[in-house]
Structures are given as structure tokens and as C-alpha cells.
Amino acid sequence: MEGVLVTGTARAGLEGECARCLEPITDDVEVTFQELYVYPEHQTPHDEDDDVSRLQDDLVDLEPQLRDAVVLALPFQPLCEEDCPGLCTECGARLADDPDHTHEAPIDPRWAGLTALKNDDE
Ligand SMILES: [Zn+2]
Ligand SMILES: [Zn+2]
Known part of the structure; x- marks a missing residue:
């Protein structure tokens, strides 16, 4: 009506x-x-x-x-796969493509000056 x-x-x-x-x-x-x-x-x-x-x-x-x-x-947070591991926080590589990749331990900023000296020697 x-x-x-x-x-x-x-x-x-x-x-x-x-x-x-x-x-x-x-x-x-x-x-x-x-x-x-x-x-x-x-x-x-x-x-x-x-x-x-x-x-x-x-x-x-x-x-x-x-x-x-x-x-x-719409999904609130769409994912490529349910358990997508996301991106490496160090270098931004996609962890699903490269799950085993690692980085050397980050250098303590207090010792960063010494690294420069070491590189000078070389
Ligand atoms: Zn993903
Ligand atoms: Zn990385």
C-alpha cells in the first residue's frame, strides 16, 4: 500500500x-x-x-x-590466506615467499660508532 x-x-x-x-x-x-x-x-x-x-x-x-x-x-581485514605471516618487520619481504629468511641481530645504536671505525680499518 x-x-x-x-x-x-x-x-x-x-x-x-x-x-x-x-x-x-x-x-x-x-x-x-x-x-x-x-x-x-x-x-x-x-x-x-x-x-x-x-x-x-x-x-x-x-x-x-x-x-x-x-x-x-566485506571482510574487515581481507587476507590472502587464513594464516598469512605478513611482511618482515626488518626489510618488508613477504614472509610467505621466504619463510626462513633472517637478519643479523640489529646493532645496538650505542656501538654504531665502533662499526664505523672497524670499516675504516678495512
Ligand atoms: Zn597475505
Ligand atoms: Zn627481512
Whole structure:
């Protein structure tokens, strides 16, 4: 009586990057949504409210509902793999590609001056 109830399913392709190692990832998401589009002439108690979707010249604008449904379905922190080890904190290498790589122990900044002397000798 008040408008048109729209129910639908949408599929979208996702592209992004792993939250830990920045590797590009793609995925698909499927969402369902339902929205009442109120006739333009129908008055509602919250008339000034923008949350009310309205028909515009007998057409429905699906974009806002579609966007909201898809955004809610997105993973908060997308990962390339469930147990992605991320990046090396020293050099930024991707640990999944190079799990065994190591670095020499960082030089204590208080002794850094001595390293310069040693290199001079060489
Ligand atoms: Zn990753
Ligand atoms: Zn490293």
C-alpha cells in the first residue's frame, strides 16, 4: 500500500590487497537485500528523514541499497590466506615467499660508532 518492496540478490567481484602482506587478492561476494521504496506522494512520520527510500518517477534507485549491502559483507581485514605471516618487520619481504629468511641481530645504536671505525680499518 505504501510503496514497492524490492527483494534481490547481488553478486559482486572484489579486488583488494591482503591486510598483512599487501598481495593483491580477488574474491566474490553474494548479498541479499530488501528495501521498501515509498511512493513519492505517501507521507511518512519521518518525512524529512533521508533513510526513507522513495520511488522516483516509478523507478527505483538500487545503488544505495546495493552499496550498503555489499559494504557490510566485506571482510574487515581481507587476507590472502587464513594464516598469512605478513611482511618482515626488518626489510618488508613477504614472509610467505621466504619463510626462513633472517637478519643479523640489529646493532645496538650505542656501538654504531665502533662499526664505523672497524670499516675504516678495512
Ligand atoms: Zn597475505
Ligand atoms: Zn627481512
